[in-house]
Amino acid sequence: MRRDGAGWVKVVSVILNIFAVMTAFFGVYLGFREATQGIVMNILRRKMPAEKIKENLVQRGIMIFAILLAWSAIVLNAPVLSFTxxxxxxxxxxxxxxxxxxxxxxxxxxxxxxxxxYLIIITGLLLCVSPFLAFS
Structure with missing residues (x-):
């Protein structure tokens, strides 16, 4: 066994990578869940009284939808960079x-x-036409 600490560095780097991926996933997941919940609750409040809405059921439905969406992207091997x-x-x-x-x-x-x-407007216009430039 080597005594220069290389084994320890490998273990710590793997653990760090695992936590980095988990942190990124949960950050995106929580943002998606909050945004989706806000949109769904807004739509439901327009259609029915707020007292009849079961928020717990809405939260669980959104959670299941988000997990199935992430799972299907992995199973289908979807090219994530093209989504951008x-x-x-x-x-x-x-x-x-x-x-x-x-x-x-x-x-x-x-x-x-x-x-x-004006720089923000130009950036927005470039973002709007970028799919036509990327896939041509």
Whole structure:
């Protein structure tokens, strides 16, 4: 057995990698779950009184849906990086163009007009056209 600590470093690096993957997964999972729950609860509150909605059932349904979605992506060996290109118009609209539009429409946000806003608009437009550039 070597006494330079290389074995210890290998074990710690494997443990660190496992926790890094778990942390990334749970971060994405919790964000997805919260966003989905907010959307579903908003839709349900429009259709029925809030007292009739069983939040526990909604939470479990979303949890099962998220797990099945992650499992199916693994089973189907879905190319995750191509999802980024496919979903980039959504990122461009929600993250760049809608906030830029709000800066022009909401008087309290007019103070944010400037050169940086044009950069955000250009970035949003590039994100919206990127699927056409990536798959052509």
């Amino acid at each position: 290109s496919i979903c980039s118009p959504i990122f461009g609209m929600v993250g760049c163009l809608i906030p830029a539009w709000l800066v022009y429409k909401v008087p309290a946000l007019h103070k944010y007009k400037g050169a940086s806003l």
